[in-house]
Amino acid sequence: MHKNKVRFLSLRFWLGIGTLLVVIVLLALFLWLSKNNQAPPLAVQNPRSTVALSPGNDQYFFASIDALAQKYVHVDSMDRFTEWVSRDSHRWLLTRWEGLYQDPEEVKGLFEACQELADRDQTGYQLLSYVDRKKTNFLLILRHGYLLGSMRIHWVGPEKARTIPQAEPYRIAIIIDDMGMNTTIAKQFVQLPFPLTFSIFPYAPHALEVAKLFHDARQQIMLHVPMEPHGYPDVDPGPGALLGSMNDQQLLSRFRKELSAIPGIVGINNHMGSKLTENRHIMALLMNCLQDKPLFFIDSRTIAGTVAFDEAIKAGIPAGQRDVFLDNIQDEQYILAQLRKLIAIAQIKKTAVGIGHPYPETVAALRRVGQLTQESRVTIVPVSKLIDSTF
Numbered sequence: 035m036h037k038n039k040v041r042f043l044s045l046r047f048w049l050g051i052g053t054l055l056v057v058i059v060l061l062a063l064f065l066w067l068s069k070n071n072q073a074p075p076l077a078v079q080n081p082r083s084t085v086a087l088s089p090g091n092d093q094y095f096f097a098s099i100d101a102l103a104q105k106y107v108h109v110d111s112m113d114r115f116t117e118w119v120s121r122d123s124h125r126w127l128l129t130r131w132e133g134l135y136q137d138p139e140e141v142k143g144l145f146e147a148c149q150e151l152a153d154r155d156q157t158g159y160q161l162l163s164y165v166d167r168k169k170t171n172f173l174l175i176l177r178h179g180y181l182l183g184s185m186r187i188h189w190v191g192p193e194k195a196r197t198i199p200q201a202e203p204y205r206i207a208i209i210i211d212d213m214g215m216n217t218t219i220a221k222q223f224v225q226l227p228f229p230l231t232f233s234i235f236p237y238a239p240h241a242l243e244v245a246k247l248f249h250d251a252r253q254q255i256m257l258h259v260p261m262e263p264h265g266y267p268d269v270d271p272g273p274g275a276l277l278g279s280m281n282d283q284q285l286l287s288r289f290r291k292e293l294s295a296i297p298g299i300v301g302i303n304n305h306m307g308s309k310l311t312e313n314r315h316i317m318a319l320l321m322n323c324l325q326d327k328p329l330f331f332i333d334s335r336t337i338a339g340t341v342a343f344d345e346a347i348k349a350g351i352p353a354g355q356r357d358v359f360l361d362n363i364q365d366e367q368y369i370l371a372q373l374r375k376l377i378a379i380a381q382i383k384k385t386a387v388g389i390g391h392p393y394p395e396t397v398a399a400l401r402r403v404g405q406l407t408q409e410s411r412v413t414i415v416p417v418s419k420l421i422d423s424t425f
Contacts, residue, residue: 099176099183102147133187134378141172141187148174148185184338188382204380204410207231207417208360208400209332209389211258211305214238217247219392224251226400231417233258233303236295237273245296254416256332257299259292261307263336271306278310282319289320293327300418301330303356303389308337317342321349330421332356334389352421357383360390360399369399370406377410385420 135141152161162175176183210223213234220240223230224247232248233256234241248255260275274292276285293302302324304311311317311333321342324331330352333343346353357379360372373388380386390396407414 098151099185102144102151133185134375135187144185144187145172145174148176152176188379204377204412205385205415205420206376206380206407206412207385207387207415207420208376209233209256209303209356209387209417210392210396211303211334211389212391213248213255213258214241214244216240216392217243219394219397220244220247222394222397223392223400224248224253226397227404228414229253229416230400230414231256231301233305234296234299235260235272235305236292241296245298249298254300254418255296255298256417257292257296257302258305259289259302259307260305261310263306263308263310266309269306275306276310276316276320278313278316285316285319286323289323293329299329301332301421303332304334304336304342306336307334307340307342311340311342312337314341314345317345318349321346321351324351325349330354330418332387332417354387354417354421356389357386358388360388361393361396364393364395366395366398369396370402373399373403373406377406377412380412381410387417387420 148161152159160177162177172185172187174185174187209231211233213220213232215235215238217240220232223232231254232244234245235258238244245255260271260273262275262277263269263271266275266277274288276288280288293299321331324346331342331346331354333340333346333353333355335343335356343353343355358372358376360376361369363369369390376386376388390400403414406412
């Protein structure tokens with residue numbers, strides 16, 4: 035009896051050990067099979083390149099969107115900007131692609147490709163999309179952790195021009211920022227045969243001199259107000275900048291002083307200000323200060339999260355927004371492409387605002403803009419002409 039009990043317990047022991055070994059072997063086999071049968075990296079094909087997207091690899095997130103944008107939207111009409119965007123306690127690195135399309139199938143293909151990319155479990159991407167009621171503007175956003183990729187695409191088709199009466203030309207306005215540092219380049223801009231709007235730094239060494247030059251040439255001038263950017267003080271907006279660390283009295287005192295620094299201004303816009311223009315309280319404070327002055331405000335839109343334009347409208351200030359930066363790259367051909375983009379946007383919205391800077395390449399490109407505007411039935415006007423009718 036005792037020997038049978040010992041034999042039974044010994045059998046149970048070895049059966050338990052055997053079962054455990056079987057489980058370990060099966061688990062090891064499962065892990066080995068999973069590793070060797072893992073889905074390969076996604077390859078996004080386009081006419082110019084192949085981008086390999088490794089799951090969870092931030093390095094290829096924006097590269098994959100680049101590839102999709104090149105494949106489904108005309109690459110020459112795409113513009114890319116990267117900036118930090120803050121919302122409440124969250125902060126994302128946002129890269130924006132802005133472009134144009136003519137064929138609705140292009141947008142359909144782009145949306146389906148983005149959806150397929152987001153649906154793959156190994157990427158962990160999220161897709162958000164928006165389309166306006168007229169289906170002329172599309173917004174696609176891919177999110178991956180703290181990374182955001184935003185594709186904003188505007189429709190421009192050959193039949194669009196036929197829907198606008200010939201008596202109602204499209205209009206664009208071009209603002210030249212950062213004026214007052216150099217008189218030579220200012221004189222070159224004045225020689226151009228169409229109206230521009232010049233935005234002058236309040237404390238630039240030649241501010242009053244170029245203001246008189248533009249006034250004598252019957253060109254409009256604005257005040258280019260330096261505002262705190264993200265990365266301050268390493269990123270320096272220059273003397274007289276409005277800073278988020280100032281209290282209301284300090285902000286208003288400095289702002290009022292700058293408003294009186296240059297005679298004859300018709301409006302203001304922000305220089306830098308990617309951080310300050312996200313501050314709703316400060317923007318409301320500054321716009322309320324403009325209520326008793328015959329000035330308009332142009333939001334340079336140096337960051338996607340700006341609330342400056344919204345607060346100007348709330349305060350009853352005539353206001354507009356920048357549509358295109360013309361010379362982020364100081365190359366004549368690039369600037370001409372940006373001018374074509376500005377014209378294309380005007381053909382959608384009837385008006386558009388571009389911002390350039392005092393670069394020789396910008397002057398050179400603007401000398402050739404006459405043919406572009408003539409072919410596109412576009413008129414260049416002072417920016418004030420667009421405020422009442424468009425914004």
